[in-house]
Amino acid sequence: MTDSAVMVEAKGLRKVFKGRRGDHTVAVDDLTLTCRAGEVFGLLGPNGAGKTTSLRMLSTVYRPTEGVATIDGHDVTSDPESVRKSIGFLSGNTGLYPRLTAREVLTYFGRLYGMDDGAIEARIAHLAQLLDMDFLEKRCDKMSTGMKQKVNIARTVIHDPAVLVLDEPTAGLDVLAARTIVDFVKDCRTRGKCVIFSTHIMHEVERLCDRLAVIHKGRMQFDGTLEQMRATHGHDLEDAFISVLEAA
Amino acid sequence: MNARRVMVIAKKEFKDVLRDRRTLIFMVLLPLLVMPVMFLGIAKFAQEQQSxxxxxxxxxxxxxxxxxxxxxxxxxxxxxxxxxxxxxxxxxxxxxxxxxxxxxxxxxxxxxxxxxxxxxxxxxxxxxxxxxxxxxxxxxxxxxxxxxxxxxxxxxxxxxxxxxxxxxxxxxxxxxxxxxxxxxxxxxxxxxxxxxxxxxxxxxxxxxxxxxxxxxxxxxxxxxxxxxxxxxxxxxxxxxxxxxxxxxxxxxxxxxxxxxxxxxxxxxxxxxxFAEPIVFEGADMATPSRRVQAFLGGLLPYMIIMFSFFGAFYPSLDLTAGEKERFTMETLLLAPVSRMELAAGKFVVVFVAAVVAAVLATTSLGLTFTQGILPQGVAAGFDIQFEPEAVMLTAVLLIPVSALFAAVLLGVALLARSFKEAQSYTAPLQFIVILPAMAAMLPDLEAELHLAWIPFLNVSMLMRELLKGNYLWDFFGITMLSMGLLTLLTIWGASLIFRRETVILRT
Known part of the structure; x- marks a missing residue:
């Protein structure tokens, strides 16, 4: 694993939001992490810890106030377009266009990623088979939550990115829909993708993550393997997680 | 800015807004129907009341x-x-x-x-x-x-x-x-x-x-x-x-x-x-078509400006605050397009919607008066023809008007977290537009050159004069300059708002 290429690298990332009255909020401070190809990197933290802000910086939606980060060798600040071409981002905040069909959504994003129509068609056919999507002509507002999740996954990987950033992708999903995501993450790892996976759910971390980081109050509190965390903070992952938070 | 990506965004947004019932109502149905219904309704009502x-x-x-x-x-x-x-x-x-x-x-x-x-x-x-x-x-x-x-x-x-x-x-x-x-x-x-x-x-x-x-x-x-x-x-x-x-x-x-x-x-x-040594005999030399032209010359600019606004209204909200509400804004921001390309794609759609609504309203108004939709007495004398040059220049004036509406509405609506909030931000804008747009209805307000600097009032008055056959080129030049500058300024302002990450992701 350690010989795999470094796909995500962040050094000293800091994000400060300016308030209307001149006050400042430090959402993320001195975030440093590395993630390699074929690795699932878990990002844990309570609500408001700075997980989403960190992932948004890595995916170029937010510009870091300080620090540097590269995705597949592209700098998030100076070459955001190349970064976005290299990543697929899925979260509870990445919705679908309700008035478009699944095929229209996937075609739209394929075009935005610069794919030609033939390649898009072939990719859609492949993903439809992989994710068992027989509802490509259905409008998104007529779909069940599970169907939408599948379309969203397909949208995330339409351009076959090397890095996947998944921000609490199973939040609010039922068991079946959540299982689709978990299977998808496993498949990505098998195919050598680099996956950053943010979650609250400890058993997902246990089942999926090769390494994990705990972030709290905007700062990284732990970075290592599951075994290292258990060795330092206790065998039960939830207890270990709380122990890390309390130590912060 | 990559024009191909702008067009990809614009094409998708067109498809999306044309499937939105509210947009269709404001962009197509309302401009098409409001004129015949309004004039027919008013005429019938007035006739009924009179009898x-x-x-x-x-x-x-x-x-x-x-x-x-x-x-x-x-x-x-x-x-x-x-x-x-x-x-x-x-x-x-x-x-x-x-x-x-x-x-x-x-x-x-x-x-x-x-x-x-x-x-x-x-x-x-x-x-x-x-x-x-x-x-x-x-x-x-x-x-x-x-x-x-x-x-x-x-x-x-x-x-x-x-x-x-x-x-x-x-x-x-x-x-x-x-x-x-x-x-x-x-x-x-x-x-x-x-x-x-x-x-x-x-x-x-x-x-x-x-x-x-x-x-x-x-x-x-x-x-x-x-x-x-x-x-x-x-x-x-x-x-x-x-x-x-x-x-x-x-x-x-x-x-x-x-x-x-x-x-x-x-x-x-x-x-x-003996008791009436002099009989006054006034002869109105205005032909019926000139009288109608004077009436429409006041009404048309107002209609064109207001329908351009209404046409832009719903698409602009749908493509900004609506995107946030549906959580599709972040999805879009993750695609390899710049914020400027994103803003430009949306701008094209809202601009076209504004133009379409104004053109449909004007066409509908024309058809209402010429195709026998109105009762006989009301329609009498409405067989008028505007000069093609006047129609062309009026269409030219529609460009900065629609562009300005598109930029202002997109920028303001983007500040909102939801469609509803965006409505409350943008609705008051129409009051800022209505008054100057009504200027053409004031027959005594002369098209003096200094008025050409006042946005919307200039367009309204100039359209009135054009439709009456008066080609005021210096007024036209200043109007285009004034509206053009304001439009560019507004587009720049809207682009700044699109670049503000805390605004564009505010939900």
Missing amino acids: KKQSRTLRVAVDSNVEPMITALADQWMAENSPRLMITSAKIGLSFPAAGGDRKGLGTMIEQVRDMMDGGADAASLADLDPDLVESGVRLAREIDPADKALFDDASTISTFRTKTEFILIEDLEPSETRLPAGVEVPDDLPESWDGEQLARAIQDKTIHAAIHLPSNVFDMLEDQRASVPFSVFYDESVSLSEEASDRLAAFARIVGNGLLEMRLADNGLAPQ
């Missing part, structure tokens, strides 16, 4: 001191001069207490005439009663109601007149809304007397529609011939039917006055022209 008003029998109070005078006046006319007053009053529908009560005054007079006719008095004996009866009756009837003129065209024969006379008398004795459409009646259930305040209140609450007062020495004054008799009518202009009663009574007074004048002139051996 309803005219068919009402109005209640008029007569000063208790005056009522005998009016009836005596009528009696006197009957006895001494001619029954012209009878015919006059019958035609305008002034009826006095009839069946069941004491018939006095005019009522008595009418009854007498009818009795004479029922009793076998033939046309010749009627004419014998007053040698002027036939001629004067026909003339006055013509004066009073030109619509009935055809009935009197053959009145040179005694039989025609007699038929008509009988018809009038019967109507007058038995007033009803169907047979006496433009009636005025004096109710017999009114109190003995009213003070001024009570009278005003009675008119306001529609117990009566007007009240008549004459001076007590009316006959002396008439005899004296050196003073005009004031025929006072108390009415309330804010009450539509009261105004109508006043109009009818004014017509009555005018007819009676004319009759008196003519008689006085005849008594002195003078022709009617």
Whole structure:
């Protein structure tokens, strides 16, 4: 694993939001992490810890106030377009266009990623088979939550990115829909993708993550393997997680 | 900026907004239907109101001191001069207490005439009663109601007149809304007397529609011939039917006055022209099409500007705050497109929607006036043609107007977290636009050059002048410069908002 290429690298990332009255909020401070190809990197933290802000910086939606980060060798600040071409981002905040069909959504994003129509068609056919999507002509507002999740996954990987950033992708999903995501993450790892996976759910971390980081109050509190965390903070992952938070 | 990506975004946004019912209503349906519906509705409503008003029998109070005078006046006319007053009053529908009560005054007079006719008095004996009866009756009837003129065209024969006379008398004795459409009646259930305040209140609450007062020495004054008799009518202009009663009574007074004048002139051996040495004859040289052009020249700019705004309204909200609400904004931001490309793609869609709505509204307005949608009377004279150059330049003016709306609405709506919040941010903008857009409706507001710097007011006035065929090139130049600068400034402002990450992701 350690010989795999470094796909995500962040050094000293800091994000400060300016308030209307001149006050400042430090959402993320001195975030440093590395993630390699074929690795699932878990990002844990309570609500408001700075997980989403960190992932948004890595995916170029937010510009870091300080620090540097590269995705597949592209700098998030100076070459955001190349970064976005290299990543697929899925979260509870990445919705679908309700008035478009699944095929229209996937075609739209394929075009935005610069794919030609033939390649898009072939990719859609492949993903439809992989994710068992027989509802490509259905409008998104007529779909069940599970169907939408599948379309969203397909949208995330339409351009076959090397890095996947998944921000609490199973939040609010039922068991079946959540299982689709978990299977998808496993498949990505098998195919050598680099996956950053943010979650609250400890058993997902246990089942999926090769390494994990705990972030709290905007700062990284732990970075290592599951075994290292258990060795330092206790065998039960939830207890270990709380122990890390309390130590912060 | 990559034009291909901008077009990919624009194409998708078009598809998306065209599937939105609200956008379709505001961009297509409303501009297409509002004009025919509005004009047809207003025309029908106005026609109905007018005919309803005219068919009402109005209640008029007569000063208790005056009522005998009016009836005596009528009696006197009957006895001494001619029954012209009878015919006059019958035609305008002034009826006095009839069946069941004491018939006095005019009522008595009418009854007498009818009795004479029922009793076998033939046309010749009627004419014998007053040698002027036939001629004067026909003339006055013509004066009073030109619509009935055809009935009197053959009145040179005694039989025609007699038929008509009988018809009038019967109507007058038995007033009803169907047979006496433009009636005025004096109710017999009114109190003995009213003070001024009570009278005003009675008119306001529609117990009566007007009240008549004459001076007590009316006959002396008439005899004296050196003073005009004031025929006072108390009415309330804010009450539509009261105004109508006043109009009818004014017509009555005018007819009676004319009759008196003519008689006085005849008594002195003078022709009617003696009292009217000069006749004013105004001739409006404006063709019907010019009059319509002037009317549309004021209305069209307002319509074009407002529909451009309405056309841009929903798409701009849907593509900004709507995206945030549906959580698709972040999805889009993760695609390899710059914020500027994103803003440009959305701008193209909103701009086109604004242009389409304005063009559809204008086309619909044109069709409404030219394709026989309006009732005959309303559409008369609407066969106008605007010069192609004027239409072209008006279309050119639509470009900065629509671009400005697109940029402002996109920028402001993007500040909102939800569609609803965006509505509350953007709705007040229309009030900023309405007033200057209405400038063209003020006919006395001249297109002075310094006004060309005021956004929307300049466009509104310039469109008005263009549609009238006035090509004010210096005004046009300043208008384009002013609107162009403001549009660029607004687009720059909107692009700044699109670049603010805390705004674009605010949910």
